[in-house]
Amino acid sequence: MTGLSDLAAAPQPSRARRGEGDRTRQAILRAAEELLIESGSQEQVNIRAVAERVGLTPPAIYRYFSDKDHLLFEACGQYFDDFEDEVINPVLRTTDDVIEALRRIAEGYVRFGLHHPEHYRIMFMLHHDHTPEQYADDRVVETGSFGSTAALVQRGVATGQLRGDLDVAALTWALWAGLHGLVALAVAKPNMPGPPIDQRVAAMIDVLMDGAAPR
Amino acid sequence: MTGLSDLAAAPQPSRARRGEGDRTRQAILRAAEELLIESGSQEQVNIRAVAERVGLTPPAIYRYFSDKDHLLFEACGQYFDDFEDEVINPVLRTTDDVIEALRRIAEGYVRFGLHHPEHYRIMFMLHHDHTPEQYADDRVVETGSFGSTAALVQRGVATGQLRGDLDVAALTWALWAGLHGLVALAVAKPNMPGPPIDQRVAAMIDVLMDGAAPR
DNA sequence: CTGTTCAGCTAACGCTGTTCAGTTAACACG
DNA sequence: CGTGTTAACTGAACAGCGTTAGCTGAACAG
Known part of the structure; x- marks a missing residue:
């Protein structure tokens, strides 16, 4: 030693x-x-x-x-703190179009999750009993990432680029949950048959964005 | 004793x-x-x-x-075997409209998952290392439930009620993954703030179905 | 030199899933 | 009725886990 x-x-x-x-x-x-x-x-x-x-x-x-959970979450949390700087801010800096911004953020989110599958599992898929307070459920939506996205959705609704018949928060949730489902399935069941992951990502984003658009 | x-x-x-x-x-x-x-x-x-x-x-x-994983999965699997009989078949029996059928199946799926959260965790959110062979990743999509839904989507595409520009399998995946994301988030982070669960479910289904419709 | 405090160690506890080897009870058959 | 077979089950234990209590020794302040 x-x-x-x-x-x-x-x-x-x-x-x-x-x-x-x-x-x-x-x-x-x-x-x-x-x-x-x-x-x-x-x-x-x-x-x-x-x-x-x-x-x-x-x-x-x-x-x-204090315990293993805190260690694990802090190790993973570092990554997700970077998400806003690495994905969201660059997008916001390089485009003013809400739709394009949301699409690129969506792609970035999925890529981010798939690239750190076990980090993603720990942060978003673990039983909440094991979640330390500082990473508690209600803290997740207080992150800058969620806030920035919600603001983007709100702007889209205001400009008429996104549907206005749904609550803005509910719409943001739907978009996030959709992406989460994609990542979560890929993380938990990586050997599932079906279309290749890129095609699944593209289809999911298409469906979500079209579903969020006004009819 | x-x-x-x-x-x-x-x-x-x-x-x-x-x-x-x-x-x-x-x-x-x-x-x-x-x-x-x-x-x-x-x-x-x-x-x-x-x-x-x-x-x-x-x-x-x-x-x-043979081990705890097999016991756990078999205990949970019983529930999900019922899904086809309890949700899908009744819907198919009482409507011919693809859109209505998909909406009702979606509602049933979410309700089913939220009603058995820990079962859902074990079946769909656990690390695949812990998944017994008989519940392996590739078996999941071979269930009658997935097949019935895929057939429904296919029919919708054929009749022009659903968009035809995406691969049918990819579209089915997107719909499923969207619902899964909703349930998975609710299961893993039940204390998240935001719109009440019913509103989130409704918004998710609206977005997914509108996104799956032809433009 | 002395007292304090940080950094770390040794030893152990209680709990987990799991295995091995043996035991008991139910049945078939002569 | 006795006897062999075997399904059903037990007792004791193992290795691994997260975690705690209590001690040791080095680093620094005065």
Whole structure:
């Protein structure tokens, strides 16, 4: 056992220095995420495996995370915080057309989910008993991503590009839920037969956008 | 411990008779399902709890089910086998209109899922590593329910009631995935704010059906 | 040098799904 | 009625999990 070799490049630091607990914390998060991506299953990301990868013993993890759920959600949450910057904002910056913006955000959302399937599972498909407070159900819709999209839908309704006979919130929900269904099915049942995923994505977005348009 | 008192109404049968293993099997399934409904969480349905409820010891379960996943899926599968008889067939029997039929099936699907949330989780939202072969991904779309719906969509396309510019399979997928997203979100994040569930269901079905209609 | 505190370890608990080897009870047959 | 067979079941245990209690040692402040 080399000690915290993964933590810093120092030769043989037997432990982190006084104020460097945050560095250990980040190392734990990184190890958990690596395990999540490598194994593709949250169950493989167990405390002992994470501890071993960081070069610690299992109880040391609990100095930084209250339990496994918090560790897992925080590891995944980092990704989803990036969604607004990586997908939504670029789209908003490069187009003023509501329809085009929504289509591109939809594509980005699906791509994002399919690219991080296990992250997606943990964030959106886990039993809510396992969801830490800071990621509670009601917090999800308070994210900038949801707000930005809702604002976009509202603008579309105002300009007549989207149907006005439905509650704006309900319409936004429908669009999101539709995309979520696509991703969730692909994540949970990746071996389903049927049209290739790209075709399914295209069809879903077509149906949703046409369904959201005025008749 | 009264023995298999839940199994039969007999006074004190200390164990099942020679050929009555199937009865024990059914009792185990029933106990598992009861626990699932009562606790609302698959984790609470552990082998020891199931065994205790049936009046057996844990190892006895493994004489009837190879592991917990098989037990859980079989307990849930019973419900979904009923879906075709309870929802789809009555609809097909009482209407010839494709649009109306699809709308009513959609409503039935959502209602069905929301009424058995934990069953729905296990069947459609679990990691596929935990899915027994007999419930494998590719089997899902081979169910009568999916086939009936696909046939309905096909008929709608043929009669011009549904859009013909998309692959029929892809269109069916989109409709299903949309409903799945609604149910999956409600199941996983039941405390989300936003419009009441009935309004969300109505909006989703409106969007999907309008999106599936020819323009 | 001394007291404090952070960082981490050792050991263990309780729970889980699961297995192995043995036991009991029901039945068929001579 | 006794005896062999076998289905049904038990007791004890294993390995793995998340987690906790209590201790140790290094790092720093005074």
